Amino acid sequence: MHTSKITIKSLFGISEQEIGGKSVEITGRKGAGKTSVIDAIRYALTNSSSRDWIIKNGETEGEIIVETDSGLSIDRKARSNKADFVSVKENGNKVTKPETFLKTIITPLQLNPVEFTQMTKNEQNRAILDLIEFDWDLNWIKEQFGEIPQGVDYEQNILQVLNDIQAENGVYFQSRQDVNREIRNKRAFVADIAKDIPTGYDAEKWKNYDLSTKYSELLKAKDENGKIERAKAFKDSYTNKLRGLEANKEIAVSAAEKSINAERDSLNSTISRLNAEIQSAREKLLTLDSKFADKVKVAEADFNAAKAKLDADVGIANKFINLEIKPTNALQEEIDTAEVMIKHLNEYNRMKTMQEEIEDLCSKSEEYTRKIELARTLPGTILQTATLPVEGLTVENGIPLINGLPISNRSDGELLELCVDIAINNPSGLQIILIDGAEKLDDTSRNKLYAKCKEKGLQFIATRTTNDNELIVTEL
Known part of the structure; x- marks a missing residue:
């Protein structure tokens, strides 16, 4: 699809300009209005402009009409006293969503390819990637x-x-x-x-281990073992204790005998001196055996009482003496181990939580x-x-490559040729490219670009600054 006629009225300082359906180069000095023609066409296709004033100074309405050889027509008006107007028709039928439709027939690179050559590497990459059509x-x-x-x-x-x-x-x-x-x-x-x-730490075992009960069990065993050991020791000392009691009895009897004998001797010695008391002494002498017998009875009674107590203690000891000593070493080792293991529980649980x-x-x-x-x-x-804008396009790490090479490896001329390739890659689109500022290219690159556009059947409208005072439109 190519333009067959472009009519511009009262836009961007242009009073009236008409361009036919061929490729043209617009030349003239700076300020002659070359770029205004390009800006007007961009405005028609995108409804946007970087200029503050769109309508020609002194006018209230500006208009551009783009007609194509496929029956498509675009009529856009900028108006100062009412809303702007746009009408896009295909073979006389009105397109319901004109702005959306226009985006499908043109790409940004077609409208300003020279600017594309002046972009930074990242901007160029983004511009290419933006042309990839993927619904997301x-x-x-x-x-x-x-x-x-x-x-x-x-x-x-x-x-x-x-x-x-x-x-x-x-x-x-x-x-x-x-x-x-x-x-x-x-x-x-x-x-x-x-x-x-x-x-092999068994946390569940040590978490449920009843250390208090085990302590009670150990203390009970130790207490019983102590009673058994004390009973055995007491029983072993019975004979010695009995011997001690007998010795105490003999000592008491011996002491009594000595006391009586001494008293007897004293009395016998005083008989001769105390004749008057002989009778009394004899009477008293007669009671000495009885007194001795009483003391013997007391000694016997003390002995029997002490022996009875000793026998009672032996009876208590006999309850334990034949019992087996319970081994507590294993239980003590178990408790010692449990105490150590239980200390690990907090760190073990912390480790498991962390795992x-x-x-x-x-x-x-x-x-x-x-x-x-x-x-x-x-x-x-x-x-x-x-849908890719050009053949051979791939993307690596977010960077577009054309036939394996990044965009930044291309010269300005090659970048413009890329814009041509992108333009013709959409057969149903508008086959036009706007080249504003062609004087920025050397003669060889410019002529090569024009030739490629013609070879590919692509219509172009180019501007080039010359020393001509008047705006000259040359069909190529």
Whole structure:
């Protein structure tokens, strides 16, 4: 589809200008109105302009009409006293959504290819990627990733969006690094805890171990064993104790005998001196045997009482003396072991909790990796189904390549030829290219560009600054 006639009235300083359906070069000095023609055509096709004033000074309405050889016509009016007007018709039938329709028949690179050559590398890459037609929205992103990834400019084209998602400075990559760092730290903590926990540590056993009951059991056993040992020791000392009691009795009897004998001697010695008391002394002498017998009875009674107590103690001891000593070493070792093991419980539980956290973190890290890899593989999938602006286009790490080479490797002339290739790659689109400022190209590059447009059947409207005072339109 080519233009058959372009009519401009009262726009951008142009009073009236008409261009036929052929490729033309518009020449003249600076300020002659060359760029105004280009701006008017861009305005017709995009409804936008970088200029503050669209209508020619002194007028209230400006208009541009673009007619094509396929029956398409575009009529756009800028009006100062009422709303602007646009009408797009195909073979006399009105197009209901004109602005949306116009975007399907023209690309930004067709409207300003010279500006494309002056863009930065990143701007050129974005411009090419923006031409890839792939129907997507935020719901599509959510279906792929389960969420809308943060830190991404979703006003970009889909391939740049995916590149930002998987980039090293992106949220997923940085989050995965943070998670992996936390995993390493927690694993180090776990290793530090584990080195102090015995091999084969049974946390469940020691958590449920009744240390209090075991302590009571041990104390009871020790108490009974003490009674048995004391009983045996007491029984072993019975004979000695009995001998001691007998000795005490003999000592008491001996002492009594000595006392009586001494008294007898004293009395016998005084008989001669105390004749008057002989009778009394004899009477008293007669009671001495009785007195002796009484003392013997007291000694016997003391002996019998002490022996009875000793026998009673032996009776108590006999209850324990034949009992077996209960071994407590094993129970003591078990309790000692339990005390040590129970001390490990808190650290063991802390280690297990941390291991569970590590598992969760590993799952998060794997999910981040999956999403990063997804963002890296989706461009290839998209390019298999998307409509590409030029043959040989691939994308690596968000950078468009033409036949394996980046856009930045191309000269200005090659970049303009690329714009031509993009223009003709849409057969149903408007086959026109606007070249504003062709004087920026050397003669060889300019002539080569014009020749390629003709060879490809592409209509072009070019402007070139010359020393001519008047605006000259030359059909080529």
